Amino acid sequence: xxxxxxxxxxxxxxxxxxxxxxxxxxxxxxxxxxxxxxxxxxxxxxxxxxxxxxxxxxxxxxxxxxxxxxxxxxxxxxxxxxxxxxxxxxxxxxxxxxxxxxxxxxxxxxxxxxxxxxxxxxxxxxxxxxxxxxxxxxxxxxxxxxxxxxxxxxxxxxxxxxxxxxxxxxxxxxxxxxxxxxxxxxxxxxxxxxxxxxxxxxxxxxxxxxxxxxxxxxxxxxxxxxxxxxxxxxxxxxxxxxxxxxxxxxxxxx
Amino acid sequence: xxxxxxxxxxxxxxxxxxxxxxxxxxxxxxxxxxxxxxxxxxxxxxxxxxxxxxxxxxxxxxxxxxxxxxxxxxxxxxxxxxxxxxxxxxxxxxxxxxxxxxxxxxxxxxxxxxxxxxxxxxxxxxxxxxxxxxxxxxxxxxxxxxxxxxxxxxxxxxxxxxxxxxxxxxxxxxxxxxxxxxxxxxxxxxxxxxxxxxxxxxxxxxxxxxxxxxxxxxxxxxxxxxxxxxxxxxxxxxxxxxxxxxxxx
Numbered sequence: 001x002x003x004x005x006x007x008x009x010x011x012x013x014x015x016x017x018x019x020x021x022x023x024x025x026x027x028x029x030x031x032x033x034x035x036x037x038x039x040x041x042x043x044x045x046x047x048x049x050x051x052x053x054x055x056x057x058x059x060x061x062x063x064x065x066x067x068x069x070x071x072x073x074x075x076x077x078x079x080x081x082x083x084x085x086x087x088x089x090x091x092x093x094x095x096x097x098x099x100x101x102x103x104x105x106x107x108x109x110x111x112x113x114x115x116x117x118x119x120x121x122x123x124x125x126x127x128x129x130x131x132x133x134x135x136x137x138x139x140x141x142x143x144x145x146x147x148x149x150x151x152x153x154x155x156x157x158x159x160x161x162x163x164x165x166x167x168x169x170x171x172x173x174x175x176x177x178x179x180x181x182x183x184x185x186x187x188x189x190x191x192x193x194x195x196x197x198x199x200x201x202x203x204x205x206x207x208x209x210x211x212x213x214x215x216x217x218x219x220x221x222x223x224x225x226x227x228x229x230x231x232x233x234x235x236x237x238x239x240x241x242x243x244x245x246x247x248x249x250x251x252x253x254x
Numbered sequence: 255x256x257x258x259x260x261x262x263x264x265x266x267x268x269x270x271x272x273x274x275x276x277x278x279x280x281x282x283x284x285x286x287x288x289x290x291x292x293x294x295x296x297x298x299x300x301x302x303x304x305x306x307x308x309x310x311x312x313x314x315x316x317x318x319x320x321x322x323x324x325x326x327x328x329x330x331x332x333x334x335x336x337x338x339x340x341x342x343x344x345x346x347x348x349x350x351x352x353x354x355x356x357x358x359x360x361x362x363x364x365x366x367x368x369x370x371x372x373x374x375x376x377x378x379x380x381x382x383x384x385x386x387x388x389x390x391x392x393x394x395x396x397x398x399x400x401x402x403x404x405x406x407x408x409x410x411x412x413x414x415x416x417x418x419x420x421x422x423x424x425x426x427x428x429x430x431x432x433x434x435x436x437x438x439x440x441x442x443x444x445x446x447x448x449x450x451x452x453x454x455x456x457x458x459x460x461x462x463x464x465x466x467x468x469x470x471x472x473x474x475x476x477x478x479x480x481x482x483x484x485x486x487x488x489x490x491x492x493x494x495x496x497x498x499x500x501x502x503x
Contacts, residue, residue: 010295011377012266016402043264043378048405088409091379091416129265130295130376131339153472154270157300191469220440223401 001117002252004124005142009158011129013148014183016041017218017228019126020049020081021241022248024227026122027080029245034121035081036074040108040137041128042094044086050077051225052085059087061097064107070115079227101133108137122249131161139169144177144252146208151182151195159203166206177251180207181244184214210247212240256501257360257371259390261414261427263406265377267396268432271467271477272490273374274301277329278476279494285369288322288330292356292375292382294342296334302327303474311335313345317359319367327476330368349381357389378406379413387417393427394457397448399434399441404448429456430493433463459496461489 006019019037027035038060039046047053052075063073074082089097101107112123125142127134138145147162149155159180166178180203186192200207213236221231228237260273270293277289290312291298299306302325311333315321325331337345349355360371373386387393395410397403411427418424429452435441448456464486470477478487 010266010297012264043406044409045264045402045405048401091413094379128378131342152468153300153474154297154468157297157306158295189465189468191465191472195472216438216440219400219402219438223440223444225401 001112001119002122002144003112003142004122004248004252005127005138005145006124006148007127007135007138007145008129008148008155009131009162010150010155013129013150013155014212014218015129015148016043016045016049016126017222018146018148018181018183018212018241019124020046021218021227021229021237022245023081023124024050024079024229025238025242025245026124026249028229028242030080030122032080036084036117036121036123037081038070038084038123038125039086040134041126042086042089043128044088046126047075047083047085048225049222049227050075050079050081050083052077052083053225055085057088059085059089061087061089061093063087064100064111065093065096070111071117079230098133101137105136105140109141112141131165135165139165139176140173142176144179144248146248147178147180148183149180149199150184151186151192151199153195156195156199178206179248179251182207182211185211186214208244208247210240210244212244213237255360255363255365255368255371257373257390257392258497259373259375259386259393260396261375261383261386261393261410262377262396262403263410264398264403267377267398267403268461268467269377269396270295270297270301270374271471272394272396272430272432272461272493273372274298274329275476275478275487275490276494276497277370277372278327278478279491280370280372280497281328282478283494283498285498286330286367287370287372288332288363288368289325289372289374290317290332290356290360291334292373292386293334294337294376294382296336298331298374299333300471300474301476302329302331304331304333307336308333309336313337313341317356317362319363327479346381349385353384353388356385360389378410383413384417387414387424388421391423392425393418395427395429396432397429399431399438399444399448399460401440401444404444407452427455431456431460434460435463457493457496459489459492461486461493
């Protein structure tokens with residue numbers, strides 16, 4: 001089992017779209033039963049990308065409070081990706097769940113190992129923006145972490161905080177791989193183009209060599225509740241996600 | 255004193271940018287404005303040209319006349335401040351125990367000190383949202399005209415209801431569409447759906463997408479100052495006029 005976490009210090013950088021589309025690309029390559037996604041973001045938005053909108057009342061939050069096994073909780077989608085939503089929960093349940101996560105540092109790894117997934121499966125985990133108990137769980141358990149950034153000043157300003165996390169965990173978990181990835185890169189806007197080039201220079205050993213370009217198809221695909229790979233299979237975004245997941249999988253094996 | 259909270263169900267919708275610029279627009283109308291950053295991301299200071307190494311702010315100083323900075327854009331400002339992980343955890347634990355911490359902090363300022371207090375918050379449910387909704391007279395929900403934002407509306411509405419249920423001085427929430435692309439078909443469809451579903455709750459103005467907003471942040475100043483005549487600046491001015499008109503009525 002390989003575990004990939006997707007994180008960011010700032011909201012709205014496209015974490016959830018990225019994880020959904022990477023998972024769908026991987027599902028298309030590996031076939032059914034190999035790709036799993038877990039939504040650890042109270043925003044509960046991941047399942048929308050897989051057309052599971054009416055099935056996500058219950059999820060990881062409620063079921064963890066009840067002590068259920070994750071194996072029985074994953075929802076199957078039409079895209080060779082199984083999804084465990086966060087769930088639509090009351091504030092009191094969210095708070096109780098966050099206390100549980102705060103008290104048990106390796107909870108995520110334990111749940112995954114209890115679920116008994118086979119060695120050839122890949123699990124992708126979504127997280128809310130910024131420092132949180134969820135982010136800690138992802139850092140404590142993942143084999144590889146993708147930090148999603150936009151090529152703008154707002155994202156740039158968050159890099160020092162992210163570097164602190166990366167360095168702190170590099171000391172505890174030397175095998176953990178952490179890579180930044182640039183999303184919504186827009187070659188037609190001068191500032192975006194310059195910032196992209198600057199970030200490639202500055203972050204080089206820690207930056208994925210493949211950027212995700214801005215594409216209206218990503219937003220449209222979500223409106224139709226499907227991954228962009230199914231909405232526009234031959235578009236730029238599908239191409240980017242497919243190349244990126246290939247790079248991520250080969251980097252995991254190194 | 256009138257308190258306005260900028261909130262959202264989803265991150266990255268432009269809350270911080272709009273809070274800063276609306277605060278500046280209100281101060282341009284001769285109002286005394288205090289902007290408080292309740293988001294641990296501590297990003298509001300970038301919009302107001304404040305020193306990023308400054309550690310003082312809400313976490314260490316709380317809300318007192320001495321914790322207020324004067325920004326170069328004639329808005330008074332309390333940044334969140336830089337905090338280590340343990341400091342942040344302790345601060346959040348304190349907020350959890352006292353949901354009125356912010357409201358009573360603002361009340362402790364003299365009533366004449368400010369006409370408007372603008373609150374910036376992190377996205378989604380949090381102790382900070384709860385604090386903001388215990389203090390605010392109204393909430394502005396910032397949205398993008400896309401499916402991801404649309405899907406978060408019911409959740410944020412129910413959070414607002416939950417946390418303002420006992421408030422007699424809460425005037426309600428309004429929704430403000432940001433980064434509207436005139437050439438996006440999906441954007442227009444989502445905006446139509448928003449008006450159809452939530453009509454009167456929408457602010458009767460839309461902030462258009464404008465590359466100058468990102469440029470202004472790269473120059474660490476509000477877009478109202480960076481390019482006062484651009485589309486986004488004019489939209490923000492309209493929202494400020496609408497806020498004043500709807501506060502007085």
